[in-house]
Amino acid sequence: MTYHPLTALGDPTRRAIFERLLESPSAVGDLAKAFPVSRPAVSQHLKVLKDAGLVIDRQDGNRRIYQLNPDGVGAVRAYFDELWDQALAAFKQAAETPNQRRQHDRAGD
Amino acid sequence: MTYHPLTALGDPTRRAIFERLLESPSAVGDLAKAFPVSRPAVSQHLKVLKDAGLVIDRQDGNRRIYQLNPDGVGAVRAYFDELWDQALAAFKQAAETPNQRRQHDRAGD
DNA sequence: GCTTACCGTAAGCAGTGACTTACCATCCTC
DNA sequence: GAGGATGGTAAGTCACTGCTTACGGTAAGC
Numbered sequence: 010m011t012y013h014p015l016t017a018l019g020d021p022t023r024r025a026i027f028e029r030l031l032e033s034p035s036a037v038g039d040l041a042k043a044f045p046v047s048r049p050a051v052s053q054h055l056k057v058l059k060d061a062g063l064v065i066d067r068q069d070g071n072r073r074i075y076q077l078n079p080d081g082v083g084a085v086r087a088y089f090d091e092l093w094d095q096a097l098a099a100f101k102q103a104a105e106t107p108n109q110r111r112q113h114d115r116a117g118d
Numbered sequence: 119m120t121y122h123p124l125t126a127l128g129d130p131t132r133r134a135i136f137e138r139l140l141e142s143p144s145a146v147g148d149l150a151k152a153f154p155v156s157r158p159a160v161s162q163h164l165k166v167l168k169d170a171g172l173v174i175d176r177q178d179g180n181r182r183i184y185q186l187n188p189d190g191v192g193a194v195r196a197y198f199d200e201l202w203d204q205a206l207a208a209f210k211q212a213a214e215t216p217n218q219r220r221q222h223d224r225a226g227d
Numbered sequence: 228g229c230t231t232a233c234c235g236t237a238a239g240c241a242g243t244g245a246c247t248t249a250c251c252a253t254c255c256t257c
Numbered sequence: 258g259a260g261g262a263t264g265g266t267a268a269g270t271c272a273c274t275g276c277t278t279a280c281g282g283t284a285a286g287c
Contacts, residue, residue: 019128020245031204037264050246052265071254071263077205086202093195095140096186129275146234159276161235180233180284 010062014085017061022046023054027077030064034076119171123194126170131155132163136186139173143185 018024026040037055041048055075058064062081067074127133135149146164150157164184167173171190176183 013130013133015124015127015133016130018124021122021125022245024122024124028201031201031208033208038262041264046245047247048264049248049266053245056265068254073264077208079205079209082198082202082205086198089191089195089198092137092140093191096188096191099140099142099186100188131275147232155275156277157234158236158278162275165235177284182234 010060012057012061014061014063014081017057017063018085020054022050023058026051026054027058027063030075030077034074036069036072036074038072040075119169121166121170123170123172123190126166126172127194129163131159132167135160135163136167136172139184139186143183145178145181145183147181149184 018027022044025044029035029040029043037052038048040055041051044051055064055066059066059075062084063078064075064081065078067076127136131153134153138144138149138152146161147157149164150160153160164173164175168175168184171193172187173184173190174187176185
C-alpha cells in the first residue's frame, strides 16, 4: 500500500482504466486494446491500482483478470462521504457567521 | 476547469492543504506556515485546487482567504457514490456467476 | 506618501513518473 | 515438446510538475 488511492486515481489514463473495469472485469491485453497505450503501460497502471487497493487480480488460465476491489472503492467512498459531512458543517458554520472581516485584532477568533 | 478534481487531489501536499481547509478557511500565509513548503508553492497548489473547483477564494482586506467549495466537494462525493453503486452491482453479479473459467470457446458470453 | 505585510506570477531547476521497446516466464494448443 | 499467446519486468527516454528564489502589485498602518 505504498500508493494512496487518490494518488493512483490522479492520472487520467489510470482513471480511465479504472473506470473501464467498472463495466466488467478484463484481461490486461483486452484493456490495452481499448486504450492508446501499450500493454506494458497498462500493466504498470494496474500494478499501481492494485497497490492502492483499488483493484484485485486473478489468474484465469493463460490470462490475468483484473476487477475492482470493493473494499478499496468503498474506502474512497467513505472518505469522501465523511469529508462531505465535515465540509457541509464547516460551510454551514461559515454561512451563519455574517460576513465579518477578519481583522488582525480578531485573530484570536 | 483544466484540472480534474482527482488529478488535483493526487498530489500529497495538495491533499494535505485541501484537508487543512476542511478544518477552517485560511489565508495563504497561514497555510504556508503549517506546511514544509514555501508560500508560493502553497499559492500554486491553491491555484490548482481552485481550477479544479475544489476551493473558492475571497479577498479579506490585505489577505486572501481560501475555503472549500461545497459544490466541488459534493461533485466528487457524488462521483464516488455512483461509482460505488456500480461497483457493488458489478461485484454482486460476478459473485452470482459461479467461478466459471473464461475459456476461448466462451468468449461470446 | 513611505514602509510593511500579504500574495500572485515568472523563471529556472530537479525529481518523478508515464511511456516505449526489449526480454523472459508461464500457460494453453496442436 | 514446439509454437503461439499472454503478461510481468527492466532499461531508457522525455515531458511534466512540484519546488525554490526573485520580482511586482495591492492593501493596511504610521
